[in-house]
Amino acid sequence: MQKAKFVKDIKEGEQIRDLFLVSNKAVLSSNAGKAYISLALRDRTGQVECRVWDRAEEIAKRFDRDDIVEATGSAIQYQGRIQLKVHDVRKTEGEANLADFLPVTEKGIEPLWKELQALVRGLKDPDLSRLLARIFPDPPETETARRFRQAPGGKSMHHDYIGGLLEHTVSVAAICRFLSGHYEGVDADMLVAGALLHDIGKVGELSYDGAFDYTDEGRLLGHLYMGTEWVTAECARIDGFPREKAMLLKHMILSHHGELEYGSPKRPKTLEAVLLHFAENMDSKANAFLEAVGDMREGAAWTDYQRMFERYLYAGKKNV
C-alpha cells in the first residue's frame, strides 16, 4: 500500500484509510471505565491526535510506538482542531519509506551527499583524505554512511528532520572552506575535515527509526564523546596515521560546542577549532531562525517565542 493522503490535507468529515507512523500510544480508561486508545499518528507533513473507542484492548496489542500502521477512521473537529476517530489499526508488513512519515531535508539527500563528496575530494592532505574517504565512502556502502545520510541534526532544536545531519554538516564545511581562504595561517584541510566530522557522533546519539529520540548511550556519553572516540578508532585502522593530526582532529570534535557549560569538556585552543565552533554555532542558529520563520502564522511580523533563542524573532513586514 502506498501513502495517499497527508496529515496537513485532512479535512473535517473525510473518511481516512492510510499509512501513518505511530509517534505516541497510550491505553486509557474513559469516565465510564471503558478502555480506549489515545494515539498520535504522523507523516512528514504533521501529526494528528486520534482516539480508538471500540475494541481498544484488542487493537492495542497489534502495534507499538514507532511502527508504520494502516489506520481507518473519520476526521472530526475537537476544540478547533482536526482529530481522527479511528475504527481500525493494522501494522504494515515490509519496509516503508521513512521519508513519507518524517520530515525530510528540502535540499535533497542526494544533492547534499554530492556536495559532501566534493568537499572530501577537495582535501589535499593524504592522511585526512584517506580518513575521510573511509568514513564517507561513495557509494555509501557502510552502515555508518547510510545512517549518517538519514540522521536528523537534532531532536527538536535545529535541523530536526531526516537528512538534517547531512545538511548541517555540508553547510558548516562549506563555511569552513570559505574561512580557510579568508584567513591566513589556517590549516585548510584540517578545518574542513573537522567540519565534516564534527557531529558524526550523532549517528549513534539519536534514534530516528521512528520518532526522533536519544539513545541510552547518547544520554550517558553524548555525541561529542562518541564522535571523538569513533575517530580514534578509525584513525587506528589507518597505518601510520600521524598522532599529532589525530589529536588535533579529536580536539576539534570535542571542543566544538565552544564552552564547558555547553558540554565541551575542553574549549577550542587551536585556530581551526575556534573557527569550527563559530561556523557550527552560526549554522545551527541560522537554520533555527529560518525554521521559525517558516512556521509563522500569516500576517505576523514576529515569530512565536523561540526557546532556543529565548526571544521572539522579527521576520519583518514581508508577511504583513
Place this chain on the structure above:
Amino acid sequence: MQKAKFVKDIKEGEQIRDLFLVSNKAVLSSNAGKAYISLALRDRTGQVECRVWDRAEEIAKRFDRDDIVEATGSAIQYQGRIQLKVHDVRKTEGEANLADFLPVTEKGIEPLWKELQALVRGLKDPDLSRLLARIFPDPPETETARRFRQAPGGKSMHHDYIGGLLEHTVSVAAICRFLSGHYEGVDADMLVAGALLHDIGKVGELSYDGAFDYTDEGRLLGHLYMGTEWVTAECARIDGFPREKAMLLKHMILSHHGELEYGSPKRPKTLEAVLLHFAENMDSKANAFLEAVGDMREGAAWTDYQRMFERYLYAGKKNV
C-alpha cells in the same frame, strides 16, 4: 628630521638620537631626594623604558604624553632589558607620520579602503547605497571617513593598531557577503551594510592621536550607542530614507555584541543581526588568535595565557 632607528633594533651601548612618541611620563624623586623623569618612548616596533637623571625639572616642562619628541641618550641593559639613559628631550615641530610611531595594519590602509569601496559599490538597494556612499565617500574627504581609516579596532583586545577598525570592518563585511549567498532568505544588502557600519561608533569611542585610549563619551555612552545614534543622524539627512530600513540597520548595530552581558541593550532578533553577530565575534577572535601566535617565543607550541580567551592557545609543533 626623519625617524631612523627603531626600538626593536636598539642594542646595548649604542648612542641614540631619534624621534619617539611619549607614551608615559612621570617626574619622581630618587632616594637622594633628587627629581628624575621616568619615561616610556615608543615607535611602531615597540616601547622602551627611559630615565632622565639630569636637569629633570627643566626638561620635563618641554613635552607631554602623546607628543612626538626627539630624544638623545645611550642604551644600557637593566635587569636583562634595554633601557635608555636619556640626556635631552625636545618636542618636534610640524606634523609627524603617526604610522612611524604606532603599530599599523599589515594589510595596508589603501588596499583595505579599496576593498571597502568595492563592497559599498556592490550594494543594490538604492537607500542603503546612498547612505553608505555618504558615510564612506571616495576619496575620503570627510573628517569621519579620514578618522575611520586611521582608527584602531580596539584598545588592546584585537585589531589594536592603526587601520585596525578598517581591517576588521572589511573582513566582517566580506564574511557577511559570503553568508548572504550561503543562506536563503537573507537580505544581502542589509547584511553587508550593517557589517560596514557595525563599529562606526569606535571612531568616537577611542582616541588614538597618541597612545590608544577611550574618550569620556566612549566610556559613558559606548560605541554601540554612539554608532547607532550617528546612523540615525545620517539617515535623517537623506530624503525619504525608509523608517523600517533605518530601524533594521540600527538594530544590527545595537545588537551586534549578541548578549546583554556583552553590552548590547537588545539581542539580535533579525536573521541579518544574528549573522552579523557571529561574523563579528569570529573575526575578533580569529584576529586575536593570530596576534597571540605572532607574539610567541621561538620554540614554543603554546602561547602565553590569553586574557581574552581565558586560556592558553596551541599553535602546534610548527615552531618547535
Place this chain on the structure above:
Amino acid sequence: MQKAKFVKDIKEGEQIRDLFLVSNKAVLSSNAGKAYISLALRDRTGQVECRVWDRAEEIAKRFDRDDIVEATGSAIQYQGRIQLKVHDVRKTEGEANLADFLPVTEKGIEPLWKELQALVRGLKDPDLSRLLARIFPDPPETETARRFRQAPGGKSMHHDYIGGLLEHTVSVAAICRFLSGHYEGVDADMLVAGALLHDIGKVGELSYDGAFDYTDEGRLLGHLYMGTEWVTAECARIDGFPREKAMLLKHMILSHHGELEYGSPKRPKTLEAVLLHFAENMDSKANAFLEAVGDMREGAAWTDYQRMFERYLYAGKKNV
C-alpha cells in the same frame, strides 16, 4: 453611549448591553465544524471571556482587537468563572474615554502632572531648565507630552496602567530630590532632570491605544536607546546646550538599569547615575510589591508567587 456596567460587577444570569475594549479575538471552529468567536472583552475593572456562537463569521468582520465595541449578551458561569454568551457586537463611533477601559493610576493624572511641573520649576540650572520645559510643556500641548501622561510604566511588571509612567517618573524624581539634599557633592539639578527623563523612551516603546504591547521599535531598539537618542535630538534644538551636560544626562538614561545584563549598555559611572539607578529600581519594586498585596485573596498572609521577585511576599497578619 456611556459605559454603565463594569466587568467586576457582572453577575450570573444578567443581561448585558455595554461598551468594552476588545483585548483578544479569534475565530475558531466548534466540534461540529461551525465557526464561533472566542473573545476577551475588558474595561478598567477587569476582563471577561466571551463566546459568539451565532453569525460568527458575519459579526467577526465588524471589529478588531483594540476596538471599543458595544456588546450584547448574557452572563453565565463556566468552570466557576463568569463568561458572556454574546449575541451581537458593534464597533462604536466617536472617541471613547480610554480610562473607562484600561486601569488607570489611582493618584490621578492631573495631580501627578502638577507634581511633575513643580519638580521642573524647581530646577535652577538654566540649560536643564530650558530642556525640561521644552519636553514637558504646561499645558501639555505637544504630542509627546500628551502621550507621556497616558503611557503605562510597563507591559505587566510594574506601573502597568494608564498614567503609570507619569506616576513612576514623579515618584523617582521626588526620591532623587530628597537624595540630592541627603548627600553632599550631588549635582541636584542633573539628578532630578535625569530622573524626570529616565523612562521617556517608553512613550515610543509601548503601544497602549488598546491593550498594552511593545512596538516593533520598542522590541528592536528598546526604551533606553530610544529615550537617549531623543534627548540628543532635543538638546540639539537648544542653542548652546553644553556638550558635557548632554553627555551626563544621556549617560544617566542609558545606564539606569544598572547592569549590562538588565539591558544597560553602560553601567552607572557618575554619582547621579548611581543614585538614579537605585531610586528607579526601588520604586519599581515598591510599586510591584504594593500591587501584589492589592491582588491578595482575603485571609491570606502571603501573596501568590511573584515572577518579578521570584518569591512569595509577606503582607503580614493584617489580612488574616
Place this chain on the structure above:
Amino acid sequence: MQKAKFVKDIKEGEQIRDLFLVSNKAVLSSNAGKAYISLALRDRTGQVECRVWDRAEEIAKRFDRDDIVEATGSAIQYQGRIQLKVHDVRKTEGEANLADFLPVTEKGIEPLWKELQALVRGLKDPDLSRLLARIFPDPPETETARRFRQAPGGKSMHHDYIGGLLEHTVSVAAICRFLSGHYEGVDADMLVAGALLHDIGKVGELSYDGAFDYTDEGRLLGHLYMGTEWVTAECARIDGFPREKAMLLKHMILSHHGELEYGSPKRPKTLEAVLLHFAENMDSKANAFLEAVGDMREGAAWTDYQRMFERYLYAGKKNV
C-alpha cells in the same frame, strides 16, 4: 606625650619623634644575614613604611602589631616615597586617643549620635521604642553602645573609618524615614527600627582596636547572623515583646543584603525589608563613590579602578 607630627606632613630629611599605631611588623634578614625590622606605622592621616636596621632583635621584643608606640628616626626618600629609618621604638603606657591614629568620620561622632537619638525618639510603636532605647541608651552607658559609636562600617569597602558604622546607620535610617512617608502602606516604625539595627552585628564582626580586621566569629558566622541573634536576645529581655514583630525585625536584618549570593540566607519578603535593602545598598555605594572621588589625583576626571564597582568612576571636569 601628645601626637604632634602627622604622617601626611612628614618631609624628606626631617627628624621624627612621635606616636604611631603599628599596623604591620615583621623581622627579616638582610642579604648580609643581619636581622632588621620592616614596620608600617600609621596615624589617622596615612601610613608610612619604616626600617629598623640596628638592634632589631632587641627592639622587636618591645611591641606588637596594634600597639601605640613612640618611634624615633629620620625621613628619607625611597623609590619616590617617604620612608622612615627608625632608630628606636618604645611602647607607650596609658590610654591613647584612637582617633589620632585611625581615620575618623568627618561628620563627628557626637552629632551623628544625636541624630540617631532623634530617630529613636521618633518611634511611636511602644515595643520597638523600648527595644531601641535599650540597645542605644543615651548616654551610651553600655559596652555595646560605646563600641557601636566607634566601629567602622567595613574593613575596606565603604565607611572604613572610626564612626563609620554610626554614620552609615544614621544615613540609612534617615533615608528610610523619608521612604516611610513617600510610600503608602509602609510600617514606618518597623522600617526605621530595622534600619537602625541592620548592621548592629558589625560591632562583633570587626575588630578595630588597632588596624581594622575581622574577628574569628565575624568570619565564621558573619554580621547578618550575629546581629539577628543579638536582637533575639534583646527582645527576649523585654516582657511581652510580640513574636510577630521580633520575626519581622529579624527578617529585615537577615535579608538586608538582598540576594543569597551576597550573603543573606533569605531574600527580602516584606515591603520594609525590600526598602531597607535598597536604602542600605545605595548608601554603601554613595559613600564608596564619594571616598573614591576624595582620593583622586589632581587634574583627573576619572578615578582609579574601583574594585567595589568593578569600573572607573567619572567625577567630571571639575578637577581638570
Place this chain on the structure above:
Amino acid sequence: MQKAKFVKDIKEGEQIRDLFLVSNKAVLSSNAGKAYISLALRDRTGQVECRVWDRAEEIAKRFDRDDIVEATGSAIQYQGRIQLKVHDVRKTEGEANLADFLPVTEKGIEPLWKELQALVRGLKDPDLSRLLARIFPDPPETETARRFRQAPGGKSMHHDYIGGLLEHTVSVAAICRFLSGHYEGVDADMLVAGALLHDIGKVGELSYDGAFDYTDEGRLLGHLYMGTEWVTAECARIDGFPREKAMLLKHMILSHHGELEYGSPKRPKTLEAVLLHFAENMDSKANAFLEAVGDMREGAAWTDYQRMFERYLYAGKKNV
C-alpha cells in the same frame, strides 16, 4: 473508627466510607451556578481528587484543610483517573495516627531513634556529649525531641515523609562518623555532633501536622538561621560550655549548604564543616535518586524529568 481502605487500593465502582486527611479544599460554582466542593483527600499511600455536589455549602462548614475527616462516597473514573463522588464529610473527634495519613519513613522511627542514640552515646567530648543529650533526651520527653522524630526532611525535594528528618540526620551522621576515621586531623566528635544538629532548625521551619508546608518563620528566617540560634540558646543553658566549641558548631550548621547561593550566609571554613557539607549534600541527592527510581513506571529505564537534578536519571535495564 479505624482507617480501613487506603487510597492506592480504591477501585472504580466501590462504595467508600473511611478516614482521610484533607490536603486541599475549595468551594466553587458549577456552570449552572450551583456551589460544589473540590477536595483533595489523602492518606499515606497517595491522594485522590473528590467532588461534593450536594449540600456543598452546608458540608463545607464542617471541616478545614489539614483536618482528619470521615468521607462517604463512591469511586468513579474521570479522564483515566479515579475520583471520589463524595456524599458526606464529617470531622473526626479524638487524636488520629498521623502515620496513617502521611507517608512515613520505611526504616521505622524507633530503629532510627536507636541509631541516633548510639551516635550520641559515642561522643567522647564531655561538652558536646552533654549538649546532645539535652537536645535528644531518651526517651524523647521534650516537645522538640518529639517533633524532631516526626518531622519530614523537606517539603517535596527529598526525605519528604514523616520521620524523614530523623532518617536523613542519622544517615548523614553515620557517614560523618566513617569520615572521621577515614581522614586524619578531623575532630570526630565535632563532626558527628554537627551532623546530628545540622537540620535541627527544620523542626520549626516546616509544619507537618497536616500537609507539609513552611511556617511563616521558616520562610522569613529559614532553618539554617533557626537551628543555629537554637543551638546558641541550648549552649547558654549549659554552664561553662566553651565559646570556641559553640562557635565551631554554629559555623557548621550555618554553612552546611556549602555556597552562598544555596542559602548559607557563610561557606564552610573548617575541615568538619567542609566534610559535613559534602555528606549532607550527597545524602539528599542519594535519597532523591532512590525516591525517583521508586516512582518509575514499570518497564522504563529512565525516570521522569527530575527537577531537583534538572535531568532524567537512568535506573538501568533492571526494570525493562
Place this chain on the structure above:
Amino acid sequence: MQKAKFVKDIKEGEQIRDLFLVSNKAVLSSNAGKAYISLALRDRTGQVECRVWDRAEEIAKRFDRDDIVEATGSAIQYQGRIQLKVHDVRKTEGEANLADFLPVTEKGIEPLWKELQALVRGLKDPDLSRLLARIFPDPPETETARRFRQAPGGKSMHHDYIGGLLEHTVSVAAICRFLSGHYEGVDADMLVAGALLHDIGKVGELSYDGAFDYTDEGRLLGHLYMGTEWVTAECARIDGFPREKAMLLKHMILSHHGELEYGSPKRPKTLEAVLLHFAENMDSKANAFLEAVGDMREGAAWTDYQRMFERYLYAGKKNV
C-alpha cells in the same frame, strides 16, 4: 653520588655540593651586559633560587630543565631568603630516585598499592574483576600500572606529589566501598570499579618526569576523555565484556566532575555516578584543606587565602 643535603636544611654561609632537579632555567644578561643563569633547583623538601655568574654560557649548554644535576656553590641571603651562588653544574649519569627530588605521598606507594589490590580483589562481578586486574596487574608489570603508581593527583590543586594519584584513588574507592554498604540499591562493584578508574586518564594528562606539567594531549583532550577512551580500549580486549557495563563505567568516568562547567560533558545520571562524584569532590577538598593547614605559619589560626576554596580556612586555636 647520593643526595645528602636537602633544600629545607640549607643555611646561610654553607658550601653546597649536591644533587638537585632543575625546575627552571633561563640565561639572562646583567646590567653590564654579561650573561648569567637564573636557575631554580629543587628536591622533595622544596626549591631554591640560584645564580650562575661565571662561565654562564658554557655551563648553560650542559643541562636542561627537568634534568638531575650536581651543583656546587655557596648559600647566601637575598631579601630575606636563601639563594645559591652556584659555581658549577653537571648533569648526572644513570637513573636517579625521583622520590628524592619531588614531594612524595606520606602514606607510601607500597602500602597504598596493597590497599588498591585489596579493593580490586574484593570485586565479585567477574567482568569488572577481569577488567580491573588487567589494568592494575600485581606486580605492576605494565607501563601504565608503573606510571599510575608514580603520577601526581594534580598539577597544583590537590594531591600534587608523586603517588598522589594512587593515594587519591585508594581514598575515593574506600569511601565508595563504605557508601555501597550504606545505601540500598547501589551496584557495589560498579561503584568501586568506577572509583578505581575515575582518574586513570591523568596518567597521560600530566607529565611528571621532572616538574609537574600538562601534556599537549592533556590540555587538548583532558583526562576525562582520555580515561574514558582508554577504558573503551581495555574493555574491547576482553572477550564478551557486556556493552551495558562498559557504558555505565564510561559514564561514571566522563561525568565525575559533576557539572558541565567543571568539564564533564555529561552530568551523573546513575546512582553510582552521583555517589562517585560526591566522594571524589570531597576527597579533593579534604586533601587540599589538610595541605593548606600543613603549610600554615606557626601561631596562625587561619590559613593563607586558598585559591581552590576562594576563601581563608580556619584551623582553630590549636596552633596559637
